[in-house]
Amino acid sequence: MNKIPLMVDLSNKNILIIGGGTVAERRARRIYNKCKTITIISPAITDGMKALTEASHVTWLNQKVMPTDLLKKDMIIIATNDPVINQMVLNSAPDHTWINATHAAEKGQIDFPLTLERGKLQIAISTGAASPILAKKIKNELDQSYPEDYANYVEFLFNVRKLVKQSWLQKEQKQEILSSLVENPIFDAEQQADFLVKLKEQM
Numbered sequence: 001m002n003k004i005p006l007m008v009d010l011s012n013k014n015i016l017i018i019g020g021g022t023v024a025e026r027r028a029r030r031i032y033n034k035c036k037t038i039t040i041i042s043p044a045i046t047d048g049m050k051a052l053t054e055a056s057h058v059t060w061l062n063q064k065v066m067p068t069d070l071l072k073k074d075m076i077i078i079a080t081n082d083p084v085i086n087q088m089v090l091n092s093a094p095d096h097t098w099i100n101a102t103h104a105a106e107k108g109q110i111d112f113p114l115t116l117e118r119g120k121l122q123i124a125i126s127t128g129a130a131s132p133i134l135a136k137k138i139k140n141e142l143d144q145s146y147p148e149d150y151a152n153y154v155e156f157l158f159n160v161r162k163l164v165k166q167s168w169l170q171k172e173q174k175q176e177i178l179s180s181l182v183e184n185p186i187f188d189a190e191q192q193a194d195f196l197v198k199l200k201e202q203m
């Protein structure tokens, strides 16, 4: 297993999805509002995928993929049900292009891990393609441990940290404030607002 987890910003990236089935749709939904453009090449696409093509940054080319389609893309997601085509794409794509090989993870440079999202908190789960079903089970377990209100809580931690970082407090005092909010979390919105007011007064 050679892969390491990374957080990536795709907002200036042009992404090619080859295939228009359920796996391709899952990938398209994942990157839909995170990248610059999405090009889908497939002789058929799901209704869900068709709906996504209404956005101006998403283009569907209703055709079979050809080697020349693979140029000038930052990332290629291979998601056809034809093993010969999948292999052709692997052979023909430029060396520097990042590939997600949904049919055979080890042949690509990137995987899409399952993620649990609570606002700024994102927990990615990978089993290195050993068992996507185990990944799902772990996600369900984490789902219980991190309820929905974690999104607001993490946003609150972000706002506190921004204030603390720009303050003149001593390093130890900064550390003390940041640690205390993790040891004794405040989930209530009013209490969070009060805390921020008091913190500003202290600075």
Ligand SMILES: C[C@@]1(CC(=O)O)C2=NC(=C\c3[nH]c(c(CCC(=O)O)c3CC(=O)O)Cc3[nH]c(c(CC(=O)O)c3CCC(=O)O)/C=C3\N/C(=C\2)[C@@H](CCC(=O)O)[C@]3(C)CC(=O)O)/[C@H]1CCC(=O)O
Pocket (backbone or CB within 6 Å): 026, 100, 101, 102, 103, 104, 105, 106, 110, 111, 112, 113, 114, 125, 126, 127, 128, 129, 130, 131, 132, 133, 135, 136
């Ligand atoms: C978690 C989830 C997220 C998502 O896809 O969005 C996901 N797979 C899911 C489900 C799922 N996938 C498969 C089954 C059938 C049972 C089985 O085979 O076990 C089921 C079960 C189901 O559908 O319930 C088959 C399968 N999957 C991969 C291969 C190729 C290979 O093994 O190399 C094959 C064989 C294909 C074939 O046989 O042709 C590869 C990958 N699947 C990954 C993620 C990435 C690694 C994650 C990790 O490391 O754990 C990686 C590397 C792909 C990538 O990055 O593209 C998603 C949950 C969806 C949800 O939440 O509903």
Ligand SMILES: NC(=O)c1ccc[n+]([C@@H]2O[C@H](COP(=O)([O-])OP(=O)(O)OC[C@H]3O[C@@H](n4cnc5c(N)ncnc54)[C@H](O)[C@@H]3O)[C@@H](O)[C@H]2O)c1
Pocket (backbone or CB within 6 Å): 018, 019, 020, 021, 022, 023, 024, 041, 042, 043, 044, 045, 046, 063, 064, 065, 079, 080, 081, 082, 085, 102, 103, 132
């Ligand atoms: N990573 C995962 O989580 C996961 C899960 C299940 C399956 N898979 C793999 O993903 C692939 C796709 O699975 P699916 O369930 O979405 O299949 P699917 O049959 O629903 O879709 C396949 C798509 O590929 C398109 N296609 C076929 N030939 C093509 C060509 N020459 N050029 C362009 N497009 C072409 C078809 O039109 C169709 O839209 C399979 O190879 C499967 O092994 C991955």
